[in-house]
Every structure is written in structure tokens, then in C-alpha cells.
Amino acid sequence: MRRRIWYAGLLLWSLLFGSQTRAAGDSIDVSLLTCSPGTEAYSLYGHTGLRVRNHTQRLDVVFNYGVFDFRQPHFVWRFVLGECDYELAPIPYDLFMQTYADRGSSVIAQTLNLTTEEANRLFALLVFDSQPENRTYRYNFLSNNCTTRVSDRIEEAVSGKVRYKESGEHFTYRQLLHRYTQDYPWYETGIDMLLGAACDTLLSDRAARFLPEQLMRDFAFAQIYDEEDNRRPLVADTRVLLREDENRPAALSPFPVSPLLTGLALLLLLSLAAWAERRFRRMFWGVDMLLMSLQGMAGLLIFFMFLFSEHPTVGTNWLIVVFNPLPLLCMPWVVRCAIRRKVCLYHYINFLWLMLFLTFMLWIPQDFPVLVPLLVLSLLTRPVSYYLHYSRKAEVSNSENNRNA
Numbered sequence: 001m002r003r004r005i006w007y008a009g010l011l012l013w014s015l016l017f018g019s020q021t022r023a024a025g026d027s028i029d030v031s032l033l034t035c036s037p038g039t040e041a042y043s044l045y046g047h048t049g050l051r052v053r054n055h056t057q058r059l060d061v062v063f064n065y066g067v068f069d070f071r072q073p074h075f076v077w078r079f080v081l082g083e084c085d086y087e088l089a090p091i092p093y094d095l096f097m098q099t100y101a102d103r104g105s106s107v108i109a110q111t112l113n114l115t116t117e118e119a120n121r122l123f124a125l126l127v128f129d130s131q132p133e134n135r136t137y138r139y140n141f142l143s144n145n146c147t148t149r150v151s152d153r154i155e156e157a158v159s160g161k162v163r164y165k166e167s168g169e170h171f172t173y174r175q176l177l178h179r180y181t182q183d184y185p186w187y188e189t190g191i192d193m194l195l196g197a198a199c200d201t202l203l204s205d206r207a208a209r210f211l212p213e214q215l216m217r218d219f220a221f222a223q224i225y226d227e228e229d230n231r232r233p234l235v236a237d238t239r240v241l242l243r244e245d246e247n248r249p250a251a252l253s254p255f256p257v258s259p260l261l262t263g264l265a266l267l268l269l270l271s272l273a274a275w276a277e278r279r280f281r282r283m284f285w286g287v288d289m290l291l292m293s294l295q296g297m298a299g300l301l302i303f304f305m306f307l308f309s310e311h312p313t314v315g316t317n318w319l320i321v322v323f324n325p326l327p328l329l330c331m332p333w334v335v336r337c338a339i340r341r342k343v344c345l346y347h348y349i350n351f352l353w354l355m356l357f358l359t360f361m362l363w364i365p366q367d368f369p370v371l372v373p374l375l376v377l378s379l380l381t382r383p384v385s386y387y388l389h390y391s392r393k394a395e396v397s398n399s400e401n402n403r404n405a
Helices: 002-018 020-025 075-081 093-103 116-130 146-157 173-181 185-194 212-220 259-280 285-308 326-340 345-363 371-404
Strands: 028-035 047-054 059-067 085-092 107-112 136-138 161-163 223-225 231-233 235-242
Touching: 028 116, 028 212, 047 093, 047 116, 047 146, 047 212, 059 093, 059 116, 059 146, 085 093, 085 116, 093 235, 107 212, 116 146, 146 161, 146 212, 173 185, 185 259, 185 285, 185 371, 212 235, 259 285, 259 371, 285 326, 285 371, 326 345, 345 371
Parallel strands: none
Antiparallel strands: 028 047, 028 107, 047 059, 059 085, 085 136, 107 235, 161 223, 223 231
């Protein structure tokens, strides 16, 4: 399907470029297409496209700012760095609709109430953006995506200013994203652990229009004001082109147990390990190796994104306090002390550090997923177990000294 889109896009580019000089006299109508969320990770938030019907040139095309190619060089590496490049591609309307019909998504069309001059101006802007030297842009999920690009071009094309009805309610990025991830707990937890405190500030109405369905709702009540303060509705007509398939298969969870139950199970297992260490009077340093490895690897990702990634808000992530590469660096020291049955200062420092984070977590301006406090409590079981072990060892040693005395 992706290859068909590219081939069709190349054909349409040639048609559009050849018609640029005649655009000013063409009969054009433009519709905002809003596609409901899919079940794949990249489609959970829906999609936006602009349908342009040029009756003079018999073109019916959807301008899609959401095209990307997994085969781009170093795609995964650039994705981690937040350096994803998306492209605008004109796609035949029938092919665009077939894609969303196959996915089982709904498609709602809002015909824009544009003058002939405005419609032709918008068409010219889209054609310009479609040219090979202009079609690529640096994607930012929260502020420069397939929806914000469409909104910006429409506002640029109108003669006057688009004014939106004030919602009276303000939400954070995280709250808006949770509307679409509530049925996907692991995906939601993963995103929440990567997005930082900047994701929890209240948004303006304009900033909230990064989501396709939010833009659609705002367009429904928007007005165009000209220079003489005359107004007209931005949307002339709304139609449902496709209805959502209620029988489409739901996405499979990557892990059958919820994050909450997983966190509780981990806490229980580590508590049992601590009890066993107390019962058999020996420390299981293999548990330290496993736990510190997992903590450190998660910390490597968060630490790297905190410092180097261009993804929005990841540079304000307070989880870097707990999840960072330090456990990987300290693990040989901790294991060596455990094998030699010596007191390790790391456990005391780690206990104080984790307790400080847990104590002040409610005052940190970041909304943490429920898994985080469970993970911190799980990590705390290790220094607590070592403290109890050291204390008991010291008591036994003191008793022996007293008997000898």
C-alpha cells in the first residue's frame, strides 16, 4: 500500500506542477478530512488530510502531511533522536479512502467555506509544499505534525483571520494524549515515562489543536473575519464519508498483564527475596545484578533522550533522578562487596536518594504513571534488605565479642 501511495503521489506531482500557472482561474473546493484513531501505535491519535477537488482540471486529491518511510537511512536512530522527517504527498482521494476503509476508521469531511480566491491560494500553497525541495519537514508530534501543518496553511490562505470559539477548559498534553491511550496501558505507561514535566503544563486552545479530532471540533465553530470585521463560518458543510467499523479487531497488548499488576508482582517478588535473605542469612547478589541491569538500561534510554533527543518535553523528565546509567557503573562494586560480605556504601546512598524522590514525588511538577512509585518501592527493597543483613551481622558480632570478654 505504501508503495502504491508513492507511485500515485509521483504521478500527481507531475499533474499538479504542470497546472500551477492555471490555478488562479480554477474551480476548487477544499475539505478537511479527519480520520478516527486506528489500533496501531502510530495511528492511535487519528489523522488529518486536506481534500482538494479541482473541477476544472478534474483532480480529486488528498494532501497528506503524514507520510514517512521506514526505509530511510538510519530511521530508528533518527527516531530516537527525534529527528524524524515527514513529507507532504498528494494522494488520490480513492486510494486515501481505501486505506482508512481497510483500517476500519471513520472519515469525516468538513467542507471549508472559502472564496474562490482563498481556495486557489490554499491550493497553490499545497502545491508549493508538495514540490521535492519543499515537501520534507522536521516532524514534531506536539507542535509540527500533519494536523498543525494543515491548520497553518488554511489560516494562511484566508483573507482575514480565523477566530475560534474559546473552550473555557484547558488541559495538558498528557491529559489529551490519555484520551487516546486509555485502552493501551503499556503504550500509555511507556509514553508517560519518556515525556517530562513540560508535558504537564496547561495548554492554550491553539496548542491543543495538534490532535486531529480537536482541530475538527474547533473548526466546527470557527469564524472567518475579514478586514471590515464581517464574518462567515469556516465550515460550510459536514459529512461522514466513512463510518467506523465496530467489528474491527482490537490491538493486542504487548504484555497480557497490566502495568499496575506487573509493578505489584515485582514488589512482591523482591519482598519475598528480602524475606528469604533474612531467613537464610545470606544475600542474593544475583538479584542485585538483574535489578541494577534493568534499572540502568532503562536509565540509559531516559538519560540519552534527556540530553540528546529533540522529542518534545523529554528534556524535562524528572525520572532521570531514578533511572539513569549510574546503577550500571556501580554494579561491579555492589556485587564485589556482596561476594566478599562487606558493607557497601552504595546501599545507604541509594536508600536516601530513593526515599527523597518518593517523599517529594507529589510536589514534582510531573504526572508520573502508577508504575513509577511501585518501581521505586521495589528498588528500595534492596538497600533495606542489606541494612537488615548488616544490622543482624553486627549484632551477632557484638554478642560474640561480649561472650569472649
